[in-house]
Amino acid sequence: xxxxxxxxxxxxxxxxxxxxxxxxxxxxxxxxxxxxxxxxxxxxxxxxxxxxxxxxxxxxxxxxxxxxxxxxxxxxxxxxxxxxxxxxxxxxxxxxxxxxxxxxxxxxxxxxxxxxxxxxxxxxxxxxxxxxxxxxxxxxxxxxxxxxxxxxxxxxxxxxxxxxxxxxxxxxxxxxxxxxxxxxxxxxxxxxxxxxxxxxxxxxxxxxxxxxxxxxxxxxxxxxxxxxxxxxxxxxxxxxxxxxxxxxxxxxxxxxxxxxxxxxxxxxxxxxxxxxxxxxxxxxxxxxxxxxxxxxxxxxxxxxxxxxxxxxxxxxxxxxxxxxxxx
Numbered sequence: 001x002x003x004x005x006x007x008x009x010x011x012x013x014x015x016x017x018x019x020x021x022x023x024x025x026x027x028x029x030x031x032x033x034x035x036x037x038x039x040x041x042x043x044x045x046x047x048x049x050x051x052x053x054x055x056x057x058x059x060x061x062x063x064x065x066x067x068x069x070x071x072x073x074x075x076x077x078x079x080x081x082x083x084x085x086x087x088x089x090x091x092x093x094x095x096x097x098x099x100x101x102x103x104x105x106x107x108x109x110x111x112x113x114x115x116x117x118x119x120x121x122x123x124x125x126x127x128x129x130x131x132x133x134x135x136x137x138x139x140x141x142x143x144x145x146x147x148x149x150x151x152x153x154x155x156x157x158x159x160x161x162x163x164x165x166x167x168x169x170x171x172x173x174x175x176x177x178x179x180x181x182x183x184x185x186x187x188x189x190x191x192x193x194x195x196x197x198x199x200x201x202x203x204x205x206x207x208x209x210x211x212x213x214x215x216x217x218x219x220x221x222x223x224x225x226x227x228x229x230x231x232x233x234x235x236x237x238x239x240x241x242x243x244x245x246x247x248x249x250x251x252x253x254x255x256x257x258x259x260x261x262x263x264x265x266x267x268x269x270x271x272x273x274x275x276x277x278x279x280x281x282x283x284x285x286x287x288x289x290x291x292x293x294x295x296x297x298x299x300x301x302x303x304x305x306x307x308x309x310x311x312x313x314x315x316x317x318x319x320x321x322x323x324x325x326x327x
Contacts, residue, residue, distance in 0.1 A: 069109060094321060181286050
């Protein structure tokens with residue numbers, strides 16, 4: 001079978017614009033940046049960020065840790081098998097995104113904001129607020145090698161969210177109160193190279209989907225494979241751009257802004273002869289954050305869902321460990 005089930009054309013950077021954070025070095029530049037990033041988030045929903053200031057060494061260290069973790073034998077990784085709070089290792093075959101005919105070809109390690117087991121929200125059962133599952137015996141280095149990059153990305157997300165708030169007519173610090181204890185979900189993702197079985201099943205590394213949360217900031221390796229669906233329904237490649245990160249709007253922010261910003265469908269296929277790795281950080285607010293479109297001038301809904309409730313519901317529909325007990 002041919003691979004034409006996942007064809008996409010090369011990107012023109014009108015399809016996925018590049019936004020340079022160096023543009024916010026002065027007041028006029030800040031306004032220009034806010035306008036551009038908000039317009040891009042409204043029209044495209046995807047953009048590259050350059051000039052972000054994150055030390056390349058932090059990113060390299062995180063990728064090295066990811067490769068090292070996924071190279072461990074399954075017996076070592078099963079010591080942190082993913083739980084119902086979406087923390088730990090998800091094996092091949094356990095992700096089947098809504099609408100897909102088959103499971104995704106990937107493994108994932110999930111973590112989030114470091115929350116102790118005695119935290120009041122943990123004790124109260126607030127959705128998705130939980131301690132992380134770190135593989136302290138099998139991979140004692142994992143936490144220390146990925147957390148510095150994770151923290152840098154969360155700091156970057158505050159800058160982008162401030163720009164979006166200003167672009168939407170709010171104060172720059174509008175989102176700040178909701179991020180005092182963010183969900184901040186992170187993933188290390190391993191996509192093995194595509195097999196004949198994958199091609200016959202028309203299997204993706206990640207089937208077409210939108211992200212569940214507010215803002216995703218993605219580091220991808222040099223192999224490519226990310227594809228984005230544009231406003232005309234065509235698929236375009238989102239290739240690696242040197243020293244950039246890929247940002248996209250998620251369903252929660254589209255909902256929160258009354259549809260002013262766009263959560264865009266995307267997918268991943270690894271056609272390379274070697275594994276592909278990526279590190280998406282889902283920069284989501286506190287679980288209890290009310291998602292109220294009237295904050296941005298839209299009508300107030302009858303029922304307001306919280307960030308944690310929304311993401312937990314989406315998790316239940318997309319990951320098999322919610323349909324059967326974890327082993």
